Amino acid sequence: MNAAPSDLAIRTRGLSKRFGGRAAVDRIDLSVPRGSVFGFLGPNGSGKTTTIRMLLGLIEASDGEIDVLGHEVPRGLHRVLPRVGALVEGPAFYPFLSGTANLRRLDSADSFAVRSTRNARIGAAIDRVGLSHAASKKVHAYSLGMKQRLGIAHALGDAHNLLVLDEPTNGLDPQGTREVRSLIRSLAGEGTTVFVSSHLLAEIEQMCTHAAIMSSGRLVAQGTLDELRQAGTARIRLETPDDAPARRVLASLGLEVAPSGASGGPGDFADFGGSVTAAVSADVAPETIVASLVEAGVRVRGFEVRSESLEDRFVELTGEGFNVAG
Numbered sequence: 001m002n003a004a005p006s007d008l009a010i011r012t013r014g015l016s017k018r019f020g021g022r023a024a025v026d027r028i029d030l031s032v033p034r035g036s037v038f039g040f041l042g043p044n045g046s047g048k049t050t051t052i053r054m055l056l057g058l059i060e061a062s063d064g065e066i067d068v069l070g071h072e073v074p075r076g077l078h079r080v081l082p083r084v085g086a087l088v089e090g091p092a093f094y095p096f097l098s099g100t101a102n103l104r105r106l107d108s109a110d111s112f113a114v115r116s117t118r119n120a121r122i123g124a125a126i127d128r129v130g131l132s133h134a135a136s137k138k139v140h141a142y143s144l145g146m147k148q149r150l151g152i153a154h155a156l157g158d159a160h161n162l163l164v165l166d167e168p169t170n171g172l173d174p175q176g177t178r179e180v181r182s183l184i185r186s187l188a189g190e191g192t193t194v195f196v197s198s199h200l201l202a203e204i205e206q207m208c209t210h211a212a213i214m215s216s217g218r219l220v221a222q223g224t225l226d227e228l229r230q231a232g233t234a235r236i237r238l239e240t241p242d243d244a245p246a247r248r249v250l251a252s253l254g255l256e257v258a259p260s261g262a263s264g265g266p267g268d269f270a271d272f273g274g275s276v277t278a279a280v281s282a283d284v285a286p287e288t289i290v291a292s293l294v295e296a297g298v299r300v301r302g303f304e305v306r307s308e309s310l311e312d313r314f315v316e317l318t319g320e321g322f323n324v325a326g
């Protein structure tokens with residue numbers, strides 16, 4: 001991703017946060033294109049919330065630069081914050097006040113919010129998240145998904161350029177999760193840049209155009225979802241009775257051949273020989289591999305090229321099993 005700074009809604013350079021001597025966020029260079037739905041993905045404790053808090057000026061960075069919507073943070077926060085909606089750890093709602101009354105309370109406590117437009121803004125935001133029918137109901141009667149949508153309505157406020165959401169579906173049931181995801185997708189469709197953190201891969205795959213992957217405070221990859229997938233290793237799987245010659249040919253092409261027994265289930269192709277798998281680099285075309293095998297007299301009974309899934313890639317990058325449940 002080589003976007004010019006003006007094309008970026010968020011840009012950090014060498015951003016770090018240390019607690020005591022320990023780096024919770026370690027020199028990250030984040031580039032979030034304007035108009036993207038950008039997934040900030042990483043296991044629990046990888047530094048996502050700490051990064052978001054620095055982006056919003058809630059905590060001070062130990063080191064590095066932050067630029068949000070073209071302004072330096074924290075110096076230009078007064079210019080940035082009126083254009084950014086944020087949902088970090090969810091606002092606390094009064095259960096015995098209505099949805100509208102809760103948003104009025106939060107809005108009046110916000111020194112950046114313009115009073116004269118309050119009612120119109122709140123009405124529009126409630127409408128936008130699909131809660132008009134429940135606006136006058138007390139919040140204790142809301143489902144979790146409705147409460148979270150009310151939180152997003154609060155984050156929406158005015159017509160924002162950037163929405164920052166920290167784990168917006170955490171703790172929601174499947175219905176609430178669907179509601180929030182579809183809301184985020186439709187907001188993005190209207191041109192708002194959405195920066196959303198999650199530890200759920202499926203969530204990022206369903207909502208986002210771009211993603212960055214955090215692991216132990218480091219940014220280990222970022223780009224469009226396709227770029228992230230393509231940066232992974234493709235593998236070939238060859239079915240042949242001529243195991244040893246096949247391995248020699250693949251090795252001579254510079255492919256990294258998996259040790260025998262590393263692939264295939266028990267009894268897999270047992271009657272026909274076996275299967276050989278190898279990692280393929282982009283500079284060796286699959287047709288070249290097949291031609292070389294055939295030329296060397298290797299009997300090819302099956303040949304499959306498999307790209308790494310995003311899940312394989314994340315596990316490879318973070319060294320952790322991801323919770324892929326949505």
Ligand SMILES: Nc1ncnc2c1ncn2[C@@H]1O[C@H](COP(=O)(O)OP(=O)(O)OP(=O)(O)O)[C@@H](O)[C@H]1O
Nearest residue numbers: 019024042043044045046047048049050051167199
């Ligand atoms: N105020 C703090 N003081 C000391 N350590 C902290 C503080 N805030 C966060 N940390 C540590 O920094 C690391 C990153 O935490 P952070 O909350 O940013 O991760 P995360 O990716 O958002 O995870 P989660 O999804 O669990 O919130 C963790 O090891 C955490 O314990």
